[in-house]
Amino acid sequence: MNKSDAIKFFGNQTKLAEALGITNSSISQWGEHVPPLRAFQIERLTHGKLKVVDAGLRHRR
Numbered sequence: 001m002n003k004s005d006a007i008k009f010f011g012n013q014t015k016l017a018e019a020l021g022i023t024n025s026s027i028s029q030w031g032e033h034v035p036p037l038r039a040f041q042i043e044r045l046t047h048g049k050l051k052v053v054d055a056g057l058r059h060r061r
Contacts, residue, residue, distance in 0.1 A: 001039045001050055003030050009042075009050055019045055 007027075010016040017024045020041060034042060039052045 001034045001042060001052060003027070003032060003034055006034055006042050006050060009046060 007013050007016050010019055013027050014024050017027050020027075020038060030038075033039075036052070042050050043052050
């Protein structure tokens with residue numbers, strides 16, 4: 001999941017941070033992609049509208 005998609009969904013970076021219960025500066029430290037555990041959290045918060053698999057996090061055998 002791209003950070004920009006998550007920010008766009010929530011409206012802005014501050015609103016995303018509030019939804020996740022973290023600071024705005026924490027999000028600023030992310031790269032282009034949302035960290036895996038936060039991506040799972042965002043998928044749940046968005047009721048699947050943003051998906052973890054969008055971040056390339058697929059089960060590998």
